[in-house]
Amino acid sequence: MNEQAPEMPTDSPPSGFLWGAATSSYQIEGSPLADGAGPSIWHRFAHTPGRVLNGDTGDIACDHYRRWREDVTLMASLGLNAYRFSVAWGRILPEGTGRVNQPGLDFYRHLVDALLEQGIEPMLTLYHWDLPEALDARGGWASDASPGWFADYARILYRALGDRVRLWITLNEPWVITAGGYLFGDLAPGHRSQSETPIVAHNLLRAHAAALASGRAEGIERIGLAVNLEPQYPASPLADDIAATARRDAFINRWFLDPVFFGRYPAEMEAIFGTAWPEYSASELDALRAPPDFIGVNYYSRSVVRADPTEQPVGARRVRQDARPHTAMDWEVYPQGLTHILAWIQGRYGNPPVYITENGAAFDDPPPVAGRLHDRQRVAYLRSHLRAASRALRRGVDLRGYFAWSLLDNFEWSYGYAKRFGLVRVDPVDRQRLIKDSGRFYRDAIRRYEGRA
Numbered sequence: 001m002n003e004q005a006p007e008m009p010t011d012s013p014p015s016g017f018l019w020g021a022a023t024s025s026y027q028i029e030g031s032p033l034a035d036g037a038g039p040s041i042w043h044r045f046a047h048t049p050g051r052v053l054n055g056d057t058g059d060i061a062c063d064h065y066r067r068w069r070e071d072v073t074l075m076a077s078l079g080l081n082a083y084r085f086s087v088a089w090g091r092i093l094p095e096g097t098g099r100v101n102q103p104g105l106d107f108y109r110h111l112v113d114a115l116l117e118q119g120i121e122p123m124l125t126l127y128h129w130d131l132p133e134a135l136d137a138r139g140g141w142a143s144d145a146s147p148g149w150f151a152d153y154a155r156i157l158y159r160a161l162g163d164r165v166r167l168w169i170t171l172n173e174p175w176v177i178t179a180g181g182y183l184f185g186d187l188a189p190g191h192r193s194q195s196e197t198p199i200v201a202h203n204l205l206r207a208h209a210a211a212l213a214s215g216r217a218e219g220i221e222r223i224g225l226a227v228n229l230e231p232q233y234p235a236s237p238l239a240d241d242i243a244a245t246a247r248r249d250a251f252i253n254r255w256f257l258d259p260v261f262f263g264r265y266p267a268e269m270e271a272i273f274g275t276a277w278p279e280y281s282a283s284e285l286d287a288l289r290a291p292p293d294f295i296g297v298n299y300y301s302r303s304v305v306r307a308d309p310t311e312q313p314v315g316a317r318r319v320r321q322d323a324r325p326h327t328a329m330d331w332e333v334y335p336q337g338l339t340h341i342l343a344w345i346q347g348r349y350g351n352p353p354v355y356i357t358e359n360g361a362a363f364d365d366p367p368p369v370a371g372r373l374h375d376r377q378r379v380a381y382l383r384s385h386l387r388a389a390s391r392a393l394r395r396g397v398d399l400r401g402y403f404a405w406s407l408l409d410n411f412e413w414s415y416g417y418a419k420r421f422g423l424v425r426v427d428p429v430d431r432q433r434l435i436k437d438s439g440r441f442y443r444d445a446i447r448r449y450e451g452r453a
């Protein structure tokens with residue numbers, strides 16, 4: 001069988017379907033303090049001994065801040081018609097508020113103009129985890145002032161790029177920002193506080209609403225919210241496992257979407273956080289209602305769930321499915337879960353427009369041989385998940401695009417450079433780019449789906 005053949009249903013996607021790849025600022029750019037940029041919480045976190053595997057930092061990363069022209073050419077060679085990236089807040093506002101750093105704005109304007117010249121639609125994420133250090137020093141996302149800081153930052157970007165960027169995302173994965181940064185502590189700023197966690201989540205929801213409102217005031221029409229979604233399946237029909245599954249579903253999948261669509265939190269949240277869960281007035285909850293123009297779905301895997309009182313605060317844990325394939329992140333390969341979660345959104349939130357804003361896998365890639373890198377497991381992952389997306393389209397899901405995570409091997413947060421998700425290899429020494437077989441497969445799949453093969 002030809003590894004390159006997409007070999008999947010070629011029922012055409014809707015016209016205007018976006019075929020992209022995704023990245024984020026701290027993970028690929030490098031040069032974190034160049035041209036007047038202010039440090040982010042990830043700059044500090046990565047430079048704190050013990051926080052990131054092997055002491056890796058984003059000081060160079062993929063060197064995209066200097067190689068961005070080459071990378072736009074690479075995207076065009078892959079046949080992408082869209083590219084999702086994030087803006088480093090500290091390049092625009094070194095102190096997080098106040099003085100605007102023009103060289104930072106210029107970098108992103110040049111990148112956007114180069115994308116548009118290649119017929120590549122930019123999708124701009126305002127926040128992908130790299131909060132300015134100066135704002136963390138003022139309380140960060142736990143501060144009541146954080147929604148205002150974020151709306152002001154967003155307004156600067158809307159005004160600078162709103163005439164050429166049509167797709168905007170306020171926050172990337174408020175659940176991971178909250179759980180990783182404030183509850184479990186494995187991500188910046190590395191807090192472990194059950195009392196702080198619901199406050200941070202509430203401020204992130206207020207910040208999304210404020211950035212949506214400031215975008216509307218600037219005439220921006222397509223503003224989304226990107227969420228990590230992970231379908232939860234009970235390990236047994238036992239009542240305890242069913243209840244634990246519902247709690248974990250609320251904790252991961254409904255905590256942020258229910259407030260923005262319904263103006264209420266899932267009922268399970270109070271049971272999960274107990275006395276740490278604040279009292280909210282009806283007006284405070286209604287102020288969270290800020291339905292996005294589209295949902296960005298970041299899908300990687302599912303969870304099979306068993307009740308476990310020792311696993312706090314949810315009282316549930318993931319049960320590894322040993323008989324099934326797993327990625328290098330130890331995430332089960334489960335493409336059916338993508339179809340299920342897209343159908344779930346369709347049913348629960350009224351079939352809103354959806355983009356798959358992240359989908360991909362880390363595997364321990366073989367070394368390149370004669371200028372080729374045969375990442376067979378990643379090809380298989382992409383093929384099965386494109387099929388799963390195709391099944392969702394056939395069920396009437398309003399799916400508008402697919403963004404592979406990631407364009408490049410990059411800085412994988414607390415794993416540093418040990419986990420590689422790229423369609424394109426980045427050499428750890430000289431940062432040379434090499435398109436993997438998965439990149440070639442994706443290029444051929446785009447042509448096939450678009451009827452050009």
Ligand SMILES: OC[C@@H]1[C@@H](O)[C@H](O)[C@@H](O)c2nc(CNc3ccccc3)cn21
Nearest residue numbers: 024172173176180228298300358405412
């Ligand atoms: O881990 C792969 C990517 C990561 O590089 C992106 O920056 C981030 O947007 C991203 N989100 C997920 C979703 N799941 C997740 C779950 C728990 C912790 C961290 C991520 C995976 N990924």
